[in-house]
Each structure stands twice: as structure tokens, then as C-alpha cells.
Amino acid sequence: MEISSLFKKEVVSESGKLTAKQRRFAYTSLAPILLYMGLFTLFPILWAVVMSFFSYTPIRQGSWFLGLGGQNPFVGIDNYIELFTGTGKPAEVFRLAVKNTFLFTALVLPLNLVITLPLAVLLESIGERFKTLFRAIYFLPTISSSVALVIIWSYMYAPGWGLLSMMFKAIGLVPPKSWLQDPNTVYFGVPLAMLCVVVAHVWQDFGYNLVIFVAALQSIPKTLREAARVDGASIWQEFWLIVVPLLRRTVLLTSVLTVISSLQVFVIFQLLTRGGPKNQTQTMLLSIYENAFKFANNLGLSAAMSMILFIIILILTVTQFRILRTEWEY
Amino acid sequence: MAASLRKKNSIGFVLGKSGAYAVLILGLVATLLPFFYIMVSSLKTTAELRKTPPDFFPEKPTLEHYTTILTDEDIPIVQNLGNSIFVSLMRVIITLFTSSFAGYIFAKYHFKGKNLAFGVILIQIMIPFQVVMIPNYLLVVKLGLIDSLWALIIPAFVDAYGIFMMKQFIEAMPGELMDAARMDGASEFGIYSKIILPQMGPPLASLGIFTFMATWNDYLWPLIVLTSPEKRTIPLLVVWFQTQHVSNQGLVLAASILTLLPIFFVYIFLQRWIVDQATSSAFK
Numbered sequence: 001m002e003i004s005s006l007f008k009k010e011v012v013s014e015s016g017k018l019t020a021k022q023r024r025f026a027y028t029s030l031a032p033i034l035l036y037m038g039l040f041t042l043f044p045i046l047w048a049v050v051m052s053f054f055s056y057t058p059i060r061q062g063s064w065f066l067g068l069g070g071q072n073p074f075v076g077i078d079n080y081i082e083l084f085t086g087t088g089k090p091a092e093v094f095r096l097a098v099k100n101t102f103l104f105t106a107l108v109l110p111l112n113l114v115i116t117l118p119l120a121v122l123l124e125s126i127g128e129r130f131k132t133l134f135r136a137i138y139f140l141p142t143i144s145s146s147v148a149l150v151i152i153w154s155y156m157y158a159p160g161w162g163l164l165s166m167m168f169k170a171i172g173l174v175p176p177k178s179w180l181q182d183p184n185t186v187y188f189g190v191p192l193a194m195l196c197v198v199v200a201h202v203w204q205d206f207g208y209n210l211v212i213f214v215a216a217l218q219s220i221p222k223t224l225r226e227a228a229r230v231d232g233a234s235i236w237q238e239f240w241l242i243v244v245p246l247l248r249r250t251v252l253l254t255s256v257l258t259v260i261s262s263l264q265v266f267v268i269f270q271l272l273t274r275g276g277p278k279n280q281t282q283t284m285l286l287s288i289y290e291n292a293f294k295f296a297n298n299l300g301l302s303a304a305m306s307m308i309l310f311i312i313i314l315i316l317t318v319t320q321f322r323i324l325r326t327e328w329e330y
Numbered sequence: 331m332a333a334s335l336r337k338k339n340s341i342g343f344v345l346g347k348s349g350a351y352a353v354l355i356l357g358l359v360a361t362l363l364p365f366f367y368i369m370v371s372s373l374k375t376t377a378e379l380r381k382t383p384p385d386f387f388p389e390k391p392t393l394e395h396y397t398t399i400l401t402d403e404d405i406p407i408v409q410n411l412g413n414s415i416f417v418s419l420m421r422v423i424i425t426l427f428t429s430s431f432a433g434y435i436f437a438k439y440h441f442k443g444k445n446l447a448f449g450v451i452l453i454q455i456m457i458p459f460q461v462v463m464i465p466n467y468l469l470v471v472k473l474g475l476i477d478s479l480w481a482l483i484i485p486a487f488v489d490a491y492g493i494f495m496m497k498q499f500i501e502a503m504p505g506e507l508m509d510a511a512r513m514d515g516a517s518e519f520g521i522y523s524k525i526i527l528p529q530m531g532p533p534l535a536s537l538g539i540f541t542f543m544a545t546w547n548d549y550l551w552p553l554i555v556l557t558s559p560e561k562r563t564i565p566l567l568v569v570w571f572q573t574q575h576v577s578n579q580g581l582v583l584a585a586s587i588l589t590l591l592p593i594f595f596v597y598i599f600l601q602r603w604i605v606d607q608a609t610s611s612a613f614k
Contacts, residue, residue: 021518022439022518023439023441025439025518025519026435026439026441027441029431029432029435029519030432030435030447033428033431033432033451033488034447034450034451036487036488037450037451037453037454037488037490038450039469040462040466040469040485040487040488041453041454041457041462042450042453043465043469044461044462044465044466044469045453045457045461045462045465047465047468048461048462048464048465051464051465058468058471115357118353119353119354119357122350122353122354123354125347125350126347126350126351126354130354132602134354134357134358135605136597136601136602136605137358137361137362138357138358138361139601139604139605139608140361140362140365140594140597141361142608143543143547143593143597143604144547144590144593144594145546145547145549145564145565145568145586145589145590145593146547146549146565147547147549147565147568147569147586147589148565148568148586148587148589148590151368151568151572151582151583151586152364152365152367152368152586153364154572155364155367155368155371156364156367160382160383161382161383161384163363163364163367166383166384203360203361203364208608211605211608211609212608212609214609215609215610264458264459264460266549266550267549267550271569271572285460288460288463288464289460289463289550289554292463292464292467293467293554299464302464303464306460306461306463306464307461309458309460309461310457310458310460310461313458314456317456
């Protein structure tokens, strides 16, 4: 067994016609690229991990080793303990941010699916020409600058005279006095400002899932749906009994991707609501950013925050790969 | 066949079809209305912008805000546009080269440690930006790149996703041409530049468009590493406008539209490609 596998290996490299020259070329070409990955990806990851166990502020004198040690002492898992149970302001805001980030994600995912799935089915049912046009327009917000979209939504949500307020008035509803700044308007435990951010984000983002679902629908064999129609199934039955089960894997996968990206939304929180009112839209990424770059606090604490977010995302990424690996056939 | 014919003539089918269009058009309006409102608002005079309640359409459309931001010497918008274009193009060129070249090596060479090396590169895809954000900032400070446009370019030389995509594509290319070229005495790099690269138009274009759009719209990293007004990229300018020019909303609107336009322009011509690419990239 051992010998035969060794022998096999030899044969492969023979048939690969690998001369020493070619091997040398491969190594020398890849070396700079790998060094680069080492410097700008691997090294920063390790640095972040190590930093999360120190109390670190760049202006303080540290040791030769990345400025850690010295006046930037090793604190073990104190940063993590502080984040989970501490009473410092950053830790308290961060715990709120964790809650808000999950709330945001929990609202974005169902809203996104409720819009994109039916829309994809409708889109798939119309003629090719219109389908392309509609799809292109629905996708427009996803390719647009988030910053410009925030400006757009600040006009939509402008108090009193914003487009949304005017639309509310036009259909006889009373718009809220302030869409983004009133901490006391809460629906079913969800602050109004958070709802507004969810709507704006889903508007910006739904195009991705939509085009993915349309593509997945197109790959469902036509015969299956035609057979259902011939058997007298209604459009509703066709949707629930044919389309939904066959799209299950796609929906699952897109859901994981949507969750991963929702956990990392930044621009809209930083610019539209600035985490407010009263930290009601403070998120994890915003906390990490503000703690590190706005308040220039203990960067070790920021690093610990990013590790917590990273671990959550890593678990989701592993889930995503597991779903990807499952065999699938119609 | 008969069943589907019957279906086509039934009232229910016609209602279903028009219902489908009604919902789709509603979605269309919801998608386009915010863009449209901002676009027409940017053509209003300052006085009209202050009017409450505002009119939807401008009474006398004017381009004054556009001419102001493009010509006012206190607003470095031309420079900021130049920065965005420079950084985006540099990143496109460099990413296309490193991705196709590394993709070629991974696809067509067999050597010890290849899987390990590829695994190392894939780590970049798995790592969310915020994990490396703080160390990378400190690194950029150490390298003396703070407040330099190179801080946006140098850390982005290697794009793991690009390498992955190019590897997939090159793997599917037949090896005979390469062998033939080798017989004719072509160097290994010559095979890459003369045989592989010319066949890679479509994937390079896709990757290029995506890199361009991502760089053009990038906000968080430039926000962290750029500080002086003349170094800003366009999204930073818009944000700065929004905080400084509250009194003149027209300028903020015009700047936002100018941020959106280049991408829309690219999109009009390449939308089918961009949407297809976005669709397939989700599942690789």
C-alpha cells in the first residue's frame, strides 16, 4: 500500500512533465505573492489576536515586539472579560451593539427573503426582454456607492418634509415626527430608527439575492413546473410545492451569506444614524471603529471586539462551506 | 400542450400575468424613486431646496450646484475625482496581473506545498476586513503610508478571490498549446503572457469591473488612512460635504450624483455581464 502510493506519486509528477526549471519558476513567482499575503493578511491576523490580550495604546512606549509589553502590559483575557461583564462605557456600549447587530440581522433576513423570493418567481415568469431590464434595475442599488445611498435615504427620512413623510401624508397617515432621532418610538421592541436602517439596507441589498434566486429558478427543469401546471396546480401551489423545495439549498446558502454581510454593515450605521439615538443603532463594527479610531481607546479592547465578531462570522462561514459541499440534484 | 393552450386563454392566466407585471412595476418604482428624487432635487435652486413642503420637481431646473462644485477653488473635487480614478485604475491593473499570474501558476504547475500555498491565499477570503483593520492601520503607519493614496493600493496588491476565479478559468484551458509553445522554446512567463493571457478577456473584464466598482465605492478603509482634504477619494468628499455644507444641500446632492454617475455609466453598457458575474460568484 505504502509503496504503491509512493510509486503513483512519481508517475504523476513524470506525466506532469515537471522539469526543475518549471518548478523553480513556480516557486520564484509565488514567493513574492505569498510574502505579500503573509505581510498584509496573516501577520495582521496574528497581530490582532495577540493584541487582544494586551492593554495597548500606540502612543504609549512598548517593547520592541509590536509595541506590546512595557507600558502596554499583557492582561490575559481581561479585555474579553471586560467586554462580557465589565462596567466600562466601551464594554457596555459593545454589549448593546452585539444585541443591535443581531436584531438588525434578524430583521434584514426575513424582510429580504419575503421581498426577493416572490419577486424572483414573478420575474422568472415574464418574457426574456423585460426580465433582463427589470433585473438590471433591481440590481442598481447594490452597485451604487453606499455613501451616496445614505445621502439619498437621509432625504427620504428627513423629518417633516422628507419624501416618506410626504407619502405618508398623501395616503392619510400621520408620519412620525422624527424617523431617525426619536428614541421613544418603539414597535414590538424594535426602535423606529433601527427599522428605518433595516428598510434602507434591504432596499440597497435585495438585488443580490434577487438575481441569485432568478438564476436558481432558471436552472429548475421547466418540465417539472409544466407537469404541475398540467395537473392543475395553482400558481400558489406551484410556488410552495415545487419552487420552494427545489430552491431550499439556494435559499439556505443565500441566507447564510445575507447574515454574514448583515453582521458587517457599516456605512449606513455610521452616517445615517451615527449609532443613535441613545445607541439604539450602535453595531459591533461601528463600536470597533469608534473605539479604535474615534476615541483612540485601548486598541486591545477593539481587537478583542473584532475577535468576537470574527468568531461569529467564522462559524457562519463554516456552515456556508458545509452547505456548499452537500450534493444536490433535481 | 392542449392544457397550456387552455391556460393561456383563461381569465386567470391573463389576470396572473398582469398582476405579475403590476407587482414588478411597483418594485421598479420603489427602486428608482429614491434615485430619481435626489436627481431632480439636485437641479433645484437653493431657495427651492429650503422650501417646505418641497415640490417634487424643480420649478426652473438649474445646474448651478454642479458648476459650483466643479469650479469652486475651495472644493478640491477635481483632485478628489482624480484620486478615485487613480486608485481604482491602479488597483484594477495590479489585481488583474497578480490574479491571473498566480491563478496560472496554481492551475498549470504541480509542485510541493501547492495546496498549502493555495490554502494560505484562501484565508484572505475567510477573514472579515474588520479583523485586520486595526493591525493594517498600524502597519500603514509604520510604513509611512498614512495619508497617501498608496495606502489604498499597496495592501490590496493580492486579491484571493481574483486568484481563485482565474485559477478556475485557466484550469479549463487545454495544455497542448502550452506544451507546443514550450517545444518552440517559449519561457514560462512567455507562456503566461502570450498563450494564457490573450484567452482571458472575459474573466479579466469581469474581475476588472468588480474591482473598479468596489474601489470606487470603498469608504471605511480610506476613511481610516486618509486625512487631508486633497487626498480624499470621492465618497469621503461627499461625507465631508454633508457635515460641512448643511447650509447648502444642493452641493451635497450634486456631489452624490457625481459619485453615482461613473458607476451607472459603466453599468448601462455592462449590466448583463455584471449581474451574471454577481450571480455566479455567489456559488463558487
